[in-house]
Amino acid sequence: MTVTEPAPSEAELERHFEHTIAKDQRIEPRDWVPEAYRKTMIRQIAQHAHSEIIGMQPEGNWITRAPSLRRKAILLAKVQDEAGHGLYLYSAAETLGGDRDDMTEKLISGRQKYSSIFNYPTLSFADVGVIGWLVDGAAICNQVPLCRSSYGPYARAMIRICKEESFHQRQGYELLMTMMSGTEQQREMVQDAVNRYWWPSLMMFGPPDDDSPNTAQSMAWKIKRHTNDELRQRFVDMTVPQAEALGVTLPDPDLAWNAERGHYDFGAIDWDELKQVISGGGPCNTERMERRRKAHEDGAWVREAAAAHARKQQQRKEVAA
């Protein structure tokens, strides 16, 4: 005899979901989740994936010009890793019902965002090192807590990604160390790159907590574990001693150790600049979007051909069967 269990009510499902979150257990693809959680999660993962993909462009700009074959290999491997990160993340979003084409469409139509940092230009080879050190470094600070995200596939993707980001950060720092012990011109290139990337790196953590409307819900769902300002402070505290070891000056006269707080104090961030960059007015927003759109559109005939070939193969198999 078969006993059919009555389908659990929405309220019961909701209670089960809240319970899973409260016990710090992972939500898995087949679990019921509230629609708002699903949407928020898909958007968060998609925007993260977009950042990986758009993030290939600033550094990709220097691959063909890398000044030694070893640096060229490292940089190419790094940019390739970012494509891989984009791929895992789009796959993680797909487990929640996201669709890759749809997400790409939302990126190139500007309906979904990517990290504001990639809207700054890379103007010398030192930028490759500074991006590794500061941008991958800030990304690690942001992403390490995501390894404990409540959504299982995202958390697991983040563990793998964070490991690779730590390689990226090391290679960047190592390049800067080498350049700082090189010629005077090389040292100037490094300092100039630090001057240009320091503040945008701090902006990578997002708006200040009192102006971050989504933080509370994301913290409650354990999609997010620390506030923007907490992560930003952590990044500053970690980076200042590294800058000293490197011999560069961070472009902030207010930067000073505060023994009372046990943290570095730092100057005011230009939030208007962040708003401008996020809303499309950064130095490279147009170029980044245009490149992505063009690659996608130029590839349309290739993707169509692959699909047509697969259909024909299928038909041939059926005829043969």
Added chain:
Amino acid sequence: MAFDNAYEALADAHDDARWAFGTGFEDPLSGVDTTVPSGVDGDDLARYCLMLGDDALVLSHRLQEWCTRAPELEDEVAIANIGLDLLGQARLLLARAGKADGSGRGEDHYAYFRGEHEFRNVRLAEREHADFAQLVAVVLVLTTWRLAVFQRLRTSADPVLAAIAQKGVNELTYHRDYAAQWVVRLGDGTETSHATMVAAFDDVWPLVAELFETHDVERRLPGVAADPAEVRGEFDDVLAQVLSAATLETPQVRAKAGVAGGKGRDGRHTEAMGYLLAELQSVARAHPEATW
């Protein structure tokens, strides 16, 4: 947990093997005797290494240009992979040249401080790819040819070339298969993709004959170099198979002549080569005293 603090993870011992050749730095030639075998002319051996090394370096450069422009993310990864493998082969071969000619010059000297006429790559390697069909046509042709050459080089009298070839054969087999699959998809796919693939092979084919012309350097290195003329049959068989699966025909176009009797192997290149090198060498030449 190490990941509670991002920077603890950085201090962990890492599996450097994950990185591309030479980025962590494990010498793939460790344990291989690098003295030039007796009876072999070191200068000729160096020239031969530059021929094979430049093919890889220059084709890798053209693949690097595809970065962030591929039709799909999977191809972004695959093209970068092929570019990295070829770059790895180039580095080994250029480094070998500096040992063989006794100059002790490193890979970067050859890549960044030679003039255009000193590059010894075949002209097809420097060909620009106007679209994805040209990319896969060039990669199919060059890797099929190179794979056949490398298979022979595995028994080269120069143990270094033999070791490089041994490593390269697996890589090139993957490159060739990747390109072959795309040629088939595009040839068989839609009317548009078929026409684009036909045009791509028409564009590439005039530079194919050059690949099989035996050069004096190769003639002077019996047992060390592989004679490219010998691999033509094998190449034709593979191409015939792929083209037929792709519903394409072998292009009927004339071979491109050389210039004053010289072609890529003699340092006579196409007009595109100067721009390629201007880009490749720009930073290194602007800072000749720098270390990177």
